[in-house]
Amino acid sequence: MRKLRAFWMRLIGVSRRGRAEDDFAAELESHIAMHIEDAVRQGLNTEEARRRALIELGGKEQIRQARRERHGLPWMEHLLRDVRYALRTLARRAPVTVIAAISIGLGIGANATIFSMVSRFVLRPAPVGEPATLLSLHIRPRGQRCCDEFPLPVYGNLRDQAKSFSGVAAYFQLIPASISGNGEPERVFGQGVTSNFFGVLELPMVLGRGFASTENQSPVVVISARLWQRRFGSDPKIIGKSITISGHSFAVTGVAPASFHSVDQILDTQFWIPLGMTRELVPTLPPQDSREYHWLAVVARLRPGVSRTQSASEMDTLAHRLALTYPETDKDNAFIFEQAGSLPPRERDGVLTFLAALSVIVLLLLAIAGANVANLLFAQAAARQREMAVRLALGATRARLRRQLLIESTLLGIAGGVIGILLSLWSTQLLSGFQVPAPIPLNLRVGIDWRTLSYTFALSILCGVLLGLSPAWAASRPMLSNALKGEDALARPGRRLSLRNLLVVAQVAMSLVVLCITGLFLRSLQSAVRIDLGFRPQGLLLLSIDPRLNGYTPQKTSQFLLDLRRRVAALPGVDAAVFTDVALLSGGNRSDGFTVAHAGKDATFINADLYMTTPGYFDALGTRLLSGRDFGGESAAGPRVAIINKAFADRLFPGINPIGQHVDGGHWTYEIIGVAGNAKSRTLGEDTRSILYRSLDQSITDDPSMMGYTLVVHTPGNPAALAEPVRRQVYALDPSLAIYNEKTMEEHVRTAYFLPHIAATLSGVFGCIGLALASVGLYGVVSYGVSRRTREIGIRMAMGARTNAIERLVVSQGMVLVLIALLLGWPAAWMLSKLASSFLYGIQPHDALTFTVVPIFLAAIALIACWLPARRAASIDPVQALRVE
Amino acid sequence: MGDKADVWQGTLALMILKTLETMGPQHGYGLARRIEQTSGDLLQLNYGTLYPALLKLEQEGYVRSEWGTSDNNRRAKFYELTKAGQKQVRKATADWKQTTEILSRFLAPEKA
Numbered sequence: 001m002r003k004l005r006a007f008w009m010r011l012i013g014v015s016r017r018g019r020a021e022d023d024f025a026a027e028l029e030s031h032i033a034m035h036i037e038d039a040v041r042q043g044l045n046t047e048e049a050r051r052r053a054l055i056e057l058g059g060k061e062q063i064r065q066a067r068r069e070r071h072g073l074p075w076m077e078h079l080l081r082d083v084r085y086a087l088r089t090l091a092r093r094a095p096v097t098v099i100a101a102i103s104i105g106l107g108i109g110a111n112a113t114i115f116s117m118v119s120r121f122v123l124r125p126a127p128v129g130e131p132a133t134l135l136s137l138h139i140r141p142r143g144q145r146c147c148d149e150f151p152l153p154v155y156g157n158l159r160d161q162a163k164s165f166s167g168v169a170a171y172f173q174l175i176p177a178s179i180s181g182n183g184e185p186e187r188v189f190g191q192g193v194t195s196n197f198f199g200v201l202e203l204p205m206v207l208g209r210g211f212a213s214t215e216n217q218s219p220v221v222v223i224s225a226r227l228w229q230r231r232f233g234s235d236p237k238i239i240g241k242s243i244t245i246s247g248h249s250f251a252v253t254g255v256a257p258a259s260f261h262s263v264d265q266i267l268d269t270q271f272w273i274p275l276g277m278t279r280e281l282v283p284t285l286p287p288q289d290s291r292e293y294h295w296l297a298v299v300a301r302l303r304p305g306v307s308r309t310q311s312a313s314e315m316d317t318l319a320h321r322l323a324l325t326y327p328e329t330d331k332d333n334a335f336i337f338e339q340a341g342s343l344p345p346r347e348r349d350g351v352l353t354f355l356a357a358l359s360v361i362v363l364l365l366l367a368i369a370g371a372n373v374a375n376l377l378f379a380q381a382a383a384r385q386r387e388m389a390v391r392l393a394l395g396a397t398r399a400r401l402r403r404q405l406l407i408e409s410t411l412l413g414i415a416g417g418v419i420g421i422l423l424s425l426w427s428t429q430l431l432s433g434f435q436v437p438a439p440i441p442l443n444l445r446v447g448i449d450w451r452t453l454s455y456t457f458a459l460s461i462l463c464g465v466l467l468g469l470s471p472a473w474a475a476s477r478p479m480l481s482n483a484l485k486g487e488d489a490l491a492r493p494g495r496r497l498s499l500r501n502l503l504v505v506a507q508v509a510m511s512l513v514v515l516c517i518t519g520l521f522l523r524s525l526q527s528a529v530r531i532d533l534g535f536r537p538q539g540l541l542l543l544s545i546d547p548r549l550n551g552y553t554p555q556k557t558s559q560f561l562l563d564l565r566r567r568v569a570a571l572p573g574v575d576a577a578v579f580t581d582v583a584l585l586s587g588g589n590r591s592d593g594f595t596v597a598h599a600g601k602d603a604t605f606i607n608a609d610l611y612m613t614t615p616g617y618f619d620a621l622g623t624r625l626l627s628g629r630d631f632g633g634e635s636a637a638g639p640r641v642a643i644i645n646k647a648f649a650d651r652l653f654p655g656i657n658p659i660g661q662h663v664d665g666g667h668w669t670y671e672i673i674g675v676a677g678n679a680k681s682r683t684l685g686e687d688t689r690s691i692l693y694r695s696l697d698q699s700i701t702d703d704p705s706m707m708g709y710t711l712v713v714h715t716p717g718n719p720a721a722l723a724e725p726v727r728r729q730v731y732a733l734d735p736s737l738a739i740y741n742e743k744t745m746e747e748h749v750r751t752a753y754f755l756p757h758i759a760a761t762l763s764g765v766f767g768c769i770g771l772a773l774a775s776v777g778l779y780g781v782v783s784y785g786v787s788r789r790t791r792e793i794g795i796r797m798a799m800g801a802r803t804n805a806i807e808r809l810v811v812s813q814g815m816v817l818v819l820i821a822l823l824l825g826w827p828a829a830w831m832l833s834k835l836a837s838s839f840l841y842g843i844q845p846h847d848a849l850t851f852t853v854v855p856i857f858l859a860a861i862a863l864i865a866c867w868l869p870a871r872r873a874a875s876i877d878p879v880q881a882l883r884v885e
Numbered sequence: 886m887g888d889k890a891d892v893w894q895g896t897l898a899l900m901i902l903k904t905l906e907t908m909g910p911q912h913g914y915g916l917a918r919r920i921e922q923t924s925g926d927l928l929q930l931n932y933g934t935l936y937p938a939l940l941k942l943e944q945e946g947y948v949r950s951e952w953g954t955s956d957n958n959r960r961a962k963f964y965e966l967t968k969a970g971q972k973q974v975r976k977a978t979a980d981w982k983q984t985t986e987i988l989s990r991f992l993a994p995e996k997a
Binding site for chain 2: 002003005006009010013023024026027028030031033034035037038056057058059062063066067069070071
């Protein structure tokens with residue numbers, strides 16, 4: 001404590017130097033005066049007394065120095081002095097400083113941007129109390145890599161039997177609902193949670209109390225802070241008030257904290273109701289006592305003092321015991337877990353690879369920027385040899401000079417870090433603006449958090465120090481005699497390949513790698529744009545409603561959809577209005593396994609995506625019907641009919657005409673009445689999937705859509721202009737219906753380009769930065785070479801060399817470096833491109849075009865960078881050059 | 886003068902604190918004199934260490950200083966123990982006693 005206080009006082013002392021000095025001078029004077037007085041009193045004369053007093057004091061200046069050192073913090077004062085000197089030096093060479101800081105800033109900014117994604121999706125713990133001891137549990141069927149959710153009874157077994165946990169909670173992840181009252185009805189998503197959910201999460205409410213353990217069947221709700229602010233104006237008296245969710249009334253018992261969106265940190269959940277109430281909003285929930293339907297996510301809180309290994313082995317025992325008790329259903333189940341809030345296990349690998357690929361690119365970028373700045377600093381060091389030599393000759397230690405140079409480069413690093421943070425603030429803003437192709441609200445906002453800030457700070461310091469090391473070393477040991485004579489003192493005799501040349505080679509090689517990856521992503525975007533969607537995205541308006549949420553019966557829903565279709569079709573400018581459940585390319589949809597009907601046990605089994613459609617759907621979307629007919633005229637209760645796509649037909653009916661055949665899937669048998677062209681179902685990058693379209697009217701009763709129904713309006717004109725009139729038709733039929741996902745098909749398809757788009761954008765930006773940095777670096781090195789050889793070139797010209805011979809000399813010198821770099825970089829890029837392979841659409845990672853065009857392009861740019869200084873070299877006036885002496 | 890002992894590390898602070906405790910507020914010159922006297926003129930104080938030591942004690946909050954007037958009507962800076970300083974004197978005294986006691990056991994001729 002005392003030490004800290006003393007340190008603090010000294011720190012303050014650093015800034016209060018002058019007054020303390022005067023004060024102490026006065027104190028010393030009074031000391032001497034009293035000493036003299038004493039001595040005089042003992043009989044000495046004043047002169048002698050003064051002499052003795054001064055001798056005994058032992059040198060005023062030394063005492064003052066000793067005190068001064070104690071007064072402040074000498075090392076810090078030295079540091080401050082060096083920093084001030086460094087700032088002055090940097091300011092004096094403003095252009096170089098600015099270029100260096102911007103170079104580092106670009107590199108750091110790119111890294112900060114990518115790291116902010118790493119921080120957001122990989123490092124950030126769930127926004128719950130004690131995130132380290134909260135686990136997400138999964139069931140992993142034997143032989144599979146990943147996992148399922150829980151049947152309710154299995155959750156019950158776990159909750160009652162596992163001793164490693166102080167609490168186990170389960171929740172149903174996605175309840176689509178509409179909230180009405182207080183303005184336009186709005187569609188939101190909530191979760192159905194066990195009453196101990198918020199307790200297990202240790203999530204204190206902003207307002208209210210959450211759920212009591214007796215409330216599993218009560219109509220109560222906890223709302224998100226966002227919903228509270230947006231819809232209820234942050235009403236402080238909201239607790240106890242009743243709100244209407246999908247036509248049911250719930251009493252608000254709590255408001256969750258603003259930071260909490262969901263345990264997985266990706267779903268954007270707006271309300272939580274007790275699990276027991278979930279069936280009110282989701283009538284299609286699986287039977288409660290079934291051990292076969294996996295529908296609940298489970299989180300568990302580790303008991304204090306229990307390690308993860310211990311709980312893992314307990315879970316193994318439990319799984320084993322359950323397998324013995326329920327061999328029918330639980331035989332192959334194993335339990336696994338990870339810390340809650342980690343990436344969902346299914347997506348983890350993909351996201352990690354994506355981030356790893358980006359991290360490699362940005363680190364390369366930073367290395368390129370670093371090489372650039374190192375080269376600049378080298379040039380500086382060369383220019384400052386005289387200063388260094390003079391300081392050395394005057395007695396400065398080499399360590400002191402090195403420290404000085406290191407401080408300068410570290411300051412550059414920090415300046416770059418600041419620029420980088422500013423850049424990344426802007427870039428993360430842009431990133432957060434990307435629309436994700438998903439029909440459910442996701443919270444994927446990326447921002448700069450403290451982890452990113454500290455990473456960036458560490459990175460910029462590291463950068464600064466690394467950058468400074470070698471120039472500092474070189475500059476602090478110039479060949480003294482050369483330097484004082486004004487000759488180049490850094491060029492050591494007998495060294496062929498200087499460090500600067502090495503740096504440029506590395507730089508160009510790394511740019512080649514980055515540019516190749518950029519090229520791949522750009523080609524991928526290009527080929528993604530050309531992907532045949534299987535439908536025509538132009539002239540279509542999409543708009544979704546879910547009347548079920550307002551208590552509509554299936555019959556009433558069916559009638560409503562028909563009425564709406566008729567009304568919209570009658571609008572001027574509308575060609576067709578049809579319904580489907582979920583628009584194509586929404587990231588995922590229902591699917592089922594299908595076999596040829598009555599084909600016996602070992603029949604071919606295929607997985608197909610399921611869509612509901614109304615008559616006219618294929619015409620409206622421009623998907624060709626290859627054979628058979630469209631829906632129309634089937635009775636809702638009659639035998640079920642289906643239209644399959646070509647992929648489905650090829651897989652299940654190779655060489656056979658599928659029309660009139662029957663297929664089994666889900667719980668029904670369908671007669672195939674038509675075959676449609678293939679279309680992209682979930683994502684752009686997918687291999688063609690099998691699709692089965694069924695009649696909306698035939699399916700709406702037994703198997704309603706959980707995601708609502710999407711109206712597809714076709715117009716020869718501008719579809720966006722139809723939004724308002726169509727909206728009015730919906731409200732004319734029922735003003736309490738929530739309208740959502742309202743957009744044109746082209747907008748919708750654009751979101752499907754999310755991945756190739758984001759990859760191409762990021763790597764495109766990075767590639768340009770890398771290229772610019774590398775060309776500047778190359779230019780710098782060649783120019784430096786020219787400036788060093790001015791005299792030699794002068795002599796050559798005096799001897800009769802022609803200008804183009806000189807140009808060729810200089811250019812070839814630079815291009816040799818480029819050639820070496822290309823030879824090194826090309827195989828590296830070739831190998832690294834594999835990393836990007838899973839994000840490429842329609843092209844191979846070893847895309848021939850990319851790997852030929854990019855090196856040529858880079859060589860061309862390099863040629864320009866070398867040619868500019870070469871021209872200057874050729875314009876050297878021999879008389880001037882030889883007069884340099 | 887040559888046979889006078891130098892003040893060894895770490896003990897000066899305690900001497901200063903103890904002197905301030907017994908004599909009350911004192912200026913630097915008086916303190917030095919007093920310490921030398923107390924030591925029976927066996928100690929030769931180096932003023933180069935006295936003033937930094939006083940500053941250190943002040944930074945640690947054991948003493949505070951103030952300009953005042955000496956007996957001879959001269960302006961001088963007076964040092965005074967703070968509450969924390971008084972506590973520190975007691976603690977350091979006890980520590981020191983224990984140290985010397987232990988050390989003296991080692992140095993004393995072994996009891997037969």
